[in-house]
Amino acid sequence: MRTTFFDDHDKNITGVAYKNIHIKKTIILYFADKGNTTITELCKELNLSVPKVTTLVLDLIADGLVKDFGKTGSTGGRRPNIYGLAPDSVFFLGVDVKYNHINIGLTDLRKKLIRISKGVPYDLQNSEASLKELCRLILNFIKETGVPKEKILGIGLNMSGRINYLTGYSYNFFHFNEEPLNKVIENELGLKTYLENDSRAMAYGEFNSGAVEDEKNVLFLNLDYGLGMGMMINKEIYYGKSGFSGELGHIPLFNNELICRCGKKGCLETEASGMAMVRMFKESISNGSSSSLKKGPNDEIQMEEIIDAANNDDVLCIELMEKIGYNLGRGIALLINIFNPELIILGGALATTGEYLHLPIKSALNKLSLSLANNDTQIRISSLGEDAGVIGACLLARKRLLEDTL
Ligand SMILES: [Zn+2]
Numbered sequence: 001m002r003t004t005f006f007d008d009h010d011k012n013i014t015g016v017a018y019k020n021i022h023i024k025k026t027i028i029l030y031f032a033d034k035g036n037t038t039i040t041e042l043c044k045e046l047n048l049s050v051p052k053v054t055t056l057v058l059d060l061i062a063d064g065l066v067k068d069f070g071k072t073g074s075t076g077g078r079r080p081n082i083y084g085l086a087p088d089s090v091f092f093l094g095v096d097v098k099y100n101h102i103n104i105g106l107t108d109l110r111k112k113l114i115r116i117s118k119g120v121p122y123d124l125q126n127s128e129a130s131l132k133e134l135c136r137l138i139l140n141f142i143k144e145t146g147v148p149k150e151k152i153l154g155i156g157l158n159m160s161g162r163i164n165y166l167t168g169y170s171y172n173f174f175h176f177n178e179e180p181l182n183k184v185i186e187n188e189l190g191l192k193t194y195l196e197n198d199s200r201a202m203a204y205g206e207f208n209s210g211a212v213e214d215e216k217n218v219l220f221l222n223l224d225y226g227l228g229m230g231m232m233i234n235k236e237i238y239y240g241k242s243g244f245s246g247e248l249g250h251i252p253l254f255n256n257e258l259i260c261r262c263g264k265k266g267c268l269e270t271e272a273s274g275m276a277m278v279r280m281f282k283e284s285i286s287n288g289s290s291s292s293l294k295k296g297p298n299d300e301i302q303m304e305e306i307i308d309a310a311n312n313d314d315v316l317c318i319e320l321m322e323k324i325g326y327n328l329g330r331g332i333a334l335l336i337n338i339f340n341p342e343l344i345i346l347g348g349a350l351a352t353t354g355e356y357l358h359l360p361i362k363s364a365l366n367k368l369s370l371s372l373a374n375n376d377t378q379i380r381i382s383s384l385g386e387d388a389g390v391i392g393a394c395l396l397a398r399k400r401l402l403e404d405t406l
Contacts (some may be wrong), residue, residue: 024056025402028085032109036069036084057083065089065109085109085290088362091147092400092401093191094156094393096198099124099225100302102134103386106152107394111252112207115211116390124173129241131174135188154401155191156393157182158198160226164243195398196309198222198389199246202382203230204399205392206345210384215342219335220382221248223328223350224358225303226261228337249273250361253330272327274303274350280320281306291316303349310353329364336369336377342388347382354381354400 028044031037037045043053046061060066067086067155071079091114097104105116105138120137126132142149161172168182169175177184182193196204203220212218216235222228227249231238239245247271250262257313260267270276278301286297294299310317332344350357359380365374382388 014210016355022290023052024060027056027060028109029256029402030086031066031083032111035083038072038080038082042083053392064170082305088147088151090151090153092394092397092399093138093142093152094201094390094395095134095155095157096201096389096393097124097134097157097159098325101147101369102261103390105394106145106147107391107398110183110399111223111395111398113387113391113394115217116387117141117144126173128176132188133185135375138189140203149190150261152191154397155185156187156193156201156395156397156400157193157194157195158201158389158393159195160228161196161245163195165194165239166243168193168195190398192401194397195229196393196396197228197243197246199241200230200391201396202388203232203345203348203392204213204237205388205390206347206384207232207235208395210381210388210393211345211380211382212343215378217341218345219338219341219344220347220388221328221332221351223273223346223348226381227269227273227328227331228348229276231339233330239371248331248335251331251334252307253334254327257393268327268331277306277324277325278303278322279352280323281316284320289316293317307349310356318356321350321353322360324350325357325360329361332361332379333369333374334386336365336374341377343378343380345380345382347384347388349386351381352385 027042030045039050039053040131041058043050046053057066061068064086066083069084072082089109091106094105102121102122103116103118105349106114108114122133122137139168142152158174159170161170163170168180170181174181182195185193186248199220199222202222206212206220207218218232220230229246229248231246240277249266250260250267251266252264252266254266254271256266256270258270259265260270282297285291285295291309293305294308306317306320309323346357358379361379384391
């Protein structure tokens with residue numbers, strides 16, 4: 001695997017070398033966030049000496065990360081050179097693993113999405129073969145982009161369920177080895193890999209490049225087959241003690257006899273999720289309702305088909321969406337009463353139905369949450385939509401490699 005100064009967390013680097021790595025990362029982040037500049041400006045910003053910064057910038061040029069763009073256009077006196085990021089120097093790869101497909105993309109140092117492949121068919125099973133297939137699809141994507149593998153600094157990989165991003169273990173999927181999953185994938189792909197819970201990665205993507213303006217306390221709801229939540233508290237991802245926070249779907253809010261996939265009864269997910277919607281659709285058809293989808297009571301149906309039908313004005317599917325939305329509103333009322341957040345973002349596949357989901361949620365909130373807390377909370381539909389996961393995964397890989405403390 002390629003090792004660069006980006007990947008130094010496990011090594012015993014100390015003293016001056018350690019400091020220099022940190023400064024180099026700061027210089028790269030400066031160029032990425034604020035654009036090109038001169039050595040003098042950089043010294044002022046970073047509060048460092050000219051010889052020090054010059055040496056490190058020359059190192060970065062030798063690494064192919066920074067470029068000397070020549071003299072500035074100013075007149076009079078000696079004109080200094082300006083420096084900035086070398087275009088297409090390095091990239092970050094993001095993979096968002098869903099139940100029946102993956103989305104995969106690449107961003108550059110400036111957080112720009114260079115390429116994305118959505119809806120790549122993939123059958124997520126908890127098996128070695130399924131993991132192998134995932135790795136094959138990732139390598140395939142890299143090949144298709146034409147970007148040399150050594151230019152990809154790291155991979156952010158989103159999975160649903162319990163993930164400990166610090167140890168690299170995934171507990172709901174691919175937990176076959178003593179070794180953490182991120183190491184298993186790294187060995188297979190030859191690229192540094194960071195795991196993250198899918199809803200948290202989506203929240204991070206949305207927070208950095210999506211529907212968040214200047215709000216600091218934001219809850220992102222991932223409304224898919226299951227229900228997940230990513231929390232940004234004071235602009236930081238909130239993990240909880242072991243990284244398992246945000247299990248919105250398994251709050252026991254309903255007094256029903258439906259067994260949830262977690263093994264318990266009455267979870268919010270049993271009445272307010274894509275899975276619940278599929279069940280309700282089948283029940284309605286069995287009870288004689290009709291739909292433009294023309295399915296019989298025993299036919300297989302995917303959540304995506306119901307969502308598409310709702311977006312195409314199918315009455316039954318819109319009614320189901322309203323029911324799901326109202327039930328979801330019960331869960332959101334609870335969140336508002338506890339967190340008093342500035343913003344709640346509705347994301348994930350169900351949120352693509354827009355107002356069909358948003359209006360019943362609003363109506364439930366008016367009835368069920370405390371009006372003072374409710375008045376302060378805005379509800380917004382995700383602006384990144386299906387891209388939130390991939391963008392979040394890329395940005396998290398970038399964050400782990402560039403921003404997190406060594
Ligand atoms: Zn549950």
